[in-house]
Amino acid sequence: MGLYIVRRLWHSVIVVFGVIVITFLIARVMGDPVALLLPPDASKEQRIAMTHELGLDKPLYVQLAVYVGQVVRGDFGKSFRYNQPVLRLVLEKFPATLYLTIVATIISIMISLPLGVISAVRRGTITDRIGMGLAVLGQSIPNFWAGIMLILLFAVKFRLFPPSGYAGWNAVILPAFTLALFFAAATARLTRSNVLDELDADYVRYARLKGVPERTVLLRHVIRNAFISILNMVALQFGLLLGGAVITEFIFSWPGIGRLSIDAIYGRDFPVVQATVIITASCFILINLFVDVVYMATDPRVKRG
Amino acid sequence: MKKGFLVVLVGMALLFACSLGYASKDEVVVCQGAEVNSLDPARHNSVTDENYAVQVFDSLYFFDANGIPQPRLALSHKVINDTTWEFKLRKGVKFHDGTVLTAKDVKFSIDRMIDPQVKALFGTFYSTIKEVTVVDDYTVRIITKSPDPILLNRLSLSGWILPADLVQKQGAETFFQKPIGTGPFKFVSWSRNDRMILEANQNYWGGAPKFKRLVIRPVPEIAARVAELQTGNADVISSVPPFLLGKLKEMPNVTVQPVLSGRTIFVYINTYGQDALKNKKVRQALNYAIDRKSIIDSILSGAGVPNAVAITKYHFGFDPTLKPYTYDPAKAKKLLAEAGYPNGFKVEFLSPSGRYVMDKEIAEAVAKMLNAIGVQTEFKVMEWGTLVQIYSGKKLKDLGFIGWGNTLSDADGTYGPYFGSAESPFSYYTTPALADKLNKARTTMDKKKRLAMYKQIQAEIFDEAPLIFLYQQVDNYVTSKELKGFQARGDEFLLFYKVSK
Secondary structure (H helix, E strand, C coil), rough: CCCHHHHHHHHHHHHHHHHHHHHHHHHHHHHHHHHHHHHCCHHHHHHHHHHHCCCCCCCCCHHHHCCCCCCCCCCCCCCCCCCCCCHHHHHHHHHHHHHHHHHHHHHHHHHHHHHHHHHHCCCCCCHHHHHHHHHHHHHHHCHHHHHEEEEEEEHHHHCCCCCCCCCHHHHHHHHHHHHHHHHHHHHHHHHHHHHHHHCCHHHHHHHHHHCCCCHHHHHHHHHHHHHHHHHHHHHHHHHHHHCHHHHHHCCCCCCCCCHHHHHHHCCCCCCHHHHHHHHHHHHHHHHHHHHHHHHHHHHHCCCCC | CHHHHHHHHHHHHHHHHHHHCCCCCCCEEECCCCCCCCEEEEECHHHHHHHHHHHHHCCEEEEECCCCCCCCCCEEEEECCCCEEEEEEECCCEEECCCCCCHHHHHHHHHHHHCCCCHHHHHHHHEEEEEEEEEECCCEEEEECCCCHHHHHHHHHHCCCHHHHHHHHHCHHCCCCCCCCCEEEEEEEEECCCCEEEEEEECCCCCCCCCEEEEEEEECCCCCCCCHCCCCCCEECCCHHHHHHHHHHHHHCCEEEEEEEEEEEEECCCCCCCCHHHHHHHHHHHHHCHHHHHHHHHHCCCCCECCCEEECCCEECCCCCCCCCCCCCCHHHHHHHHHCCCCCEEEEEEEEECCCCCCCHHHHHHHHHHHHHHCCEEECCHHHHHHHHHHHHHCCCCEEEEEEEECEHHHHHHHHHHCCCCCCCCCCCCHHHHHHHHHHCCCCCCCHHHHHHHHHHHCCCCCCCCCEEEEEEEEEEEEEEECEECCCCCCCCCCCCCCCC
């Protein structure tokens, strides 16, 4: 098991390195930051000077080598627009996104698990139809629309939550709900299908024959077994949400790394774009690794090594 | 069961109570559409950034609501000769830490704008300054490289005066973590993308602000921005699109303040490209083809004014007697035929989306109107960053939709970059004669002579039609009814030292 983890970590390093190179190249294809950085009235001399200051006049492979050298030492460079060290900037804003993602994941689980289990247990009935109908709705509603609707309804009309921003402990609820919507729906459907699979299994039939009460069958056996693939999906979700809450953070003015990266992309602020992508990708890879290890540790059906 | 119910009830009550974060009488909350880039004015390149600086700092001069530089930290100025200006400074002005402002602070701050090591983004506007000398504690001289009639305008643009000793002692990076100025508000804290908190400077030389705290928040989503105003969390919101105005005007606790903007919207014509666009008659035809009024009424809900020559009343040199091109498609077709294009010709028309109010929709309407006179447009929408690169890299093929704000409040602020020289990154039209005239107007000190020169230049530009002139924006600022004394400005600055609740 230890060897497995070490090998996986080594693979992760290679993947992260690939992410660094690809992000670096894609960022540079995005275009010229100088045109956006300087006011439109800037002179040609100013543009040339700024291009030089940002190191953008060097050949691409030189820029890449310099960047990789910096990153392995933990230096992600300075933001073109803010003139601040990027790593510090990203680490400052990361907790806000982490907080939002955790609350969103909790809400997602609280909705999707009961919804999926009940739909599975009452398969074919009206409860099932309504449940899955809601799930399809949840997956189809664009989250920017949902977010704005939530603001108009619960913030403006009912004054229960602030419309946007980070202040007050209840400010996270509306954005977390918006973020959770799609994934809660997807997880609900997956939960239902996993539980259905388990309900069909031999050991369930045997437990019922033995006279075990249905509730115990459900809670002690079925859910525990379905849990593992659900855990997998929740972890993947969490990793995706971590890097992708861009739209939600924009709508709710949530000061996380989603906001940071969207401003950076529009402003062609390469160091910030690169750092956010690399850090998010690394988190995602680590979460994946964690899930796989948990899988191996808890599910005897999974081969080791 | 009962206990659970009680818990839920209490929980909801708490939730409700916590959301009552409405701005109290002592606090004014402003929601802008974008975030400040940096606390260091040397990294500022837009009015969003400057709306923080104007609260914490002062400059020697600053534009009034009509775009005319008024003395602020300076009391008066004297033009000693064509390239030498002398300024008398206001006495008894204190920085937020109690130190007194003197000439050396002025010299340090202006030097910083010109310093090639600092690379101030607005530094290009200060490139006419050769040197700053301290005459005595309250007298400063500025020497320009050549006659510079708009030095006061330049000093009004991001000319924030910093405390020389403190900045030099702490170093810029440390100083700007907790900046100190002479402005009406003191800096308290800033969390990027969240909020900036400022508090009133009770010792402000212009009179202490009438409330205690100013909070500036970036709320990029317009629906959320309006929601903040509706719930009473915000007192002022900016960048309100015209289609929301009807709904906002109906709200009881809200005031809508429209103001003529210094920003004009027009279409670039690349006169260095295809032959058709090199012909003056063709360019005039393009201008006659546009029904500006119907665009303003139907797409902008009336929030605009047809514009003649890309500058406005806020720009010194503006000639109000020049009337915009009329809507005359018959004349447009006739001009095209006279120029040798009776069947029109093809153009590529680029437009941003979301950069300016209703930009894509208006550009589409313009394209349709051009099609109607026989000019077949290939319409392409592009992301702003890409478009800026095309425009400023001289890669525009035929037509491009763009707006231009008002930084210097002077005709040269627009005509300089656009027509002043063939090398200017943003220029797609010029002639040696016009460049010469602009140069002369830029370096003539006599106001009356300048006015006459710009009147003639405008007439020429109008006739040559190097742009498809469209309209001047009308900006709408929406405030809560409790706010008193807030004056919307055409230069997008938000000032609060005369505001109360």
